[in-house]
């Protein structure tokens with residue numbers, strides 16, 4: 001058997017490799033090796049989650065941001081971004097519509113500081129009060145531990161905070177001086193300790209990224225053992241300093257999804273919007289390679305074009321939470337089933 005496939009078998013059995021071995025998997029795999037990893041990942045996901053695909057209604061609560069991440073279209077110094085923040089009423093309307101459409105997880109995502117803490121807490125409480133059988137996920141960036149604790153106490157179930165890169169120097173190349181790798185990692189530790197189902201993640205093909213960095217990302221996922229992990233290709237945004245950088249690779253993203261599934265068999269792993277933006281069949285390819293979550297857009301139509309993290313981000317048509325029937329058909333066509341369920345992390349036994 002081929003070397004890379006033998007190593008993939010070891011990962012499948014032990015859920016752990018050295019950083020050097022992860023780097024080898026990344027550097028030396030070919031298409032056939034990726035297909036092999038996908039077949040193992042698909043089988044592992046079926047053992048834990050069957051053919052169920054969980055959907056999350058994504059509410060983009062605002063694009064006002066205090067941070068200045070070099071890659072992101074809603075960074076503070078992008079003067080061209082048309083800023084907005086949803087009102088509590090608008091957020092509740094989104095959740096109501098989502099609930100009617102069969103969504104049982106609502107993800108409130110936004111730029112940092114779009115909503116003051118008090119309003120974050122109010123919205124979590126309101127949604128949990130109206131829809132006690134739904135989960136609330138937050139993806140609102142970095143806070144101090146007591147703020148995260150308050151969000152948890154208000155009823156939030158999950159928190160997504162991509163680590164972006166597990167290499168400190170690489171982190172510094174993607175973020176301005178005021179932002180620190182240590183703080184982001186501290187946040188992830190706090191979230192987990194508080195009791196959130198916690199998600200980390202990174203962009204594939206972000207500027208300056210090497211196979212060594214990706215190997216460190218995989219090792220970090222192995223050690224941190226998150227309940228969720230969001231990865232998607234980097235896509236340049238025209239009003240950022242990375243405007244001329246190439247986009248990340250769809251096929252590498254899909255291969256990494258398979259490896260992450262093998263590292264954490266029961267992880268909740270989305271086929272992300274960025275993947276769907278670069279490839280119209282990205283969602284399907286991600287699911288076939290081990291992903292089991294899709295996060296359609298529930299934001300009010302009029303703000304969707306404003307939440308532009310990268311160029312040409314899809315937000316209507318297939319990507320829309322309103323197209324649920326269509327999504328169901330597409331998943332059925334590849335042998336999967338979109339379910340109306342909270343879709344919590346399943347502990348392995």
Ligand code: SAH
Nearest residue numbers: 071072110111140141162233234235309310
């Ligand atoms: N502000 C919040 C969440 C919003 S950004 C936070 O800091 O967590 C959500 C994710 O979008 C980021 O974590 C990043 O990985 C991704 N993202 C941002 N800009 C991107 C780009 N140009 N291409 C692809 N993904 C991007």
